[in-house]
Amino acid sequence: MQSSWVDTTVGEFCPFIYGKSLPARARDESGSTPVYGSGGISGYHSKSHVEHPGVIIGRKGTVGSVRFCDGPFWPIDTTFYVTKEDKLDLLFTYYLLKSLGLEKLNSDSAVPGLNREEAHSIPIKVPPLEVRRNIAKSISCYDNKINLNLEVNQTLEQMAQSLFKSWFVDFDPVVDNALAAGNPIPDELAHRVEVRKKAHALPDFQPLPEHIRNLFPSEFEQTGEVTFGIEGWIPKGWEHKKFKEVIDKYIDNRGKTPPLSKEGYPLVEVKNLPANSNFPLTNSEKRVDEKTFRSWFRQYVREKDILISTVGTIGRSSFVKDVDIGVAQNVLGLRFGKLATPEFMFYTIKGHRFQHDVDSRLVITVQASIKRKDLNTIDILLPNISIQSKFSEIVDGYLTAQYCRALQNQTLEANRDALLPKLISGEIELDSADKSSANQEAELQGV
DSSP states (O other): OOTTOEEEEHHHHSOOEEOOOOOGGGOOTTSOEEEEETTEEEEEESSOSBSSOEEEEEOBSSTTOEEEESSOBEEOTTEEEEOOSSHHHHHHHHHHHHTTTGGGOBOOSSSOBBOHHHHHTOEEEEOOHHHHHHHHHHHHHHHHHHHHHHHHHHHHHHHHHHHHHHHHTSOHHHHHHHHHHTOOOOGGGHHHHHHHHHHHHSTTOOOOOHHHHTTSOSOEEEOSOTTSTBTTEEETTOEEEEHHHHOOEEEOOTTSOOOOBSSSEEEEOGGGSOTTOSSOOSOOSOEEOHHHHHHTOSOOOOTTOEEEEOBSSTTOEEEOOOOOOEEOTTEEEEEOOSSSOHHHHHHHHHSHHHHHHHHTTOBOSSSOBOOHHHHTTOEEEEOOHHHHHHHHHHHHHHHHHHHHHHHHHHHHHHHHHHHHHHHHHTSSOHHHHHHHHHHHHHHHHTO
């Protein structure tokens, strides 16, 4: 470590400032200024409490969480915040605070809280400003690439969900076919007719290719259940089935935790089904060795199986690409293929109607949960297999592209997290850090 590094404390280097209360009823949600609580952005407002970028630290609730905001923001009273005149120095401060394990400083077991004086007393070593700037540049190269991948994946996911909604919720191709054929359309779908007529009138309107359009019917039929389809109306010939009739197989491993090891196959728990990705995280800290993987588990997932959480964050789902994983308790594997394609069912499960039906079947005890027998009773609208297959053909490309970027992000995050403590501690010196920044940026451009 270079002699120019200074021994100091968190409080001396980056004193925490208390956030300011802003109740939800007092917010102007039409504004664009993010409002930060300890759990992240909790809403928006038309005014800011801090006019420039800052670091937000969780004080109550999600204790010790650390977030960076690149513009004006409003940190509420469950947070602290830090500001710096130099943006790269602020970014260094963000990385420094993330490396300190502030989440472990919970001063109140009943109501989690971060004590400011305790946090301020943490001893740290701080390099000169130019070194801090270089460290920030180095690590931000990783974060910039990670965020770009997330943005691309979000766009791909929006495309997939929009297609699913158009075909299987709003029934746009069926409405279009009925209009073209002059077939009667139920009054309950009149609003969809107006939407489609307006869409057709747009100069950039592109109809579905004829070979896809011909897969869809041109009439509707009434199911007699007003909560199904659009007020009971569904495309003619589509089927109304229960989940138990559609699923081929459940993958359920005993509801127990297997013997764990330091290395081996990742054990996928509920927390490994992320909200911002369609795929389970395979960098789980919990692992099982080869012997346990081959002998303890009763069943194994296959590619295109779907994982769904049954306890905790209930109903969250992931699409399986990597089959070398173990499924933990509170996670069910779902296999489809005979009556329904995996991709179609994945987006059905992610859809608003299915999630609503899951919520209505929760068993509330110490912790909310849902049972297989209750999943089995959920209603599924099933188009013919040729329509499902066409949807799957299109969406498979979106999912594959998302998966490649999700894997890339896991690697980038691992490399970033390995490099950060070495830079923060001075194990990598100024010259190395400076060179590292340039080299990483060049490498990331080619990833």
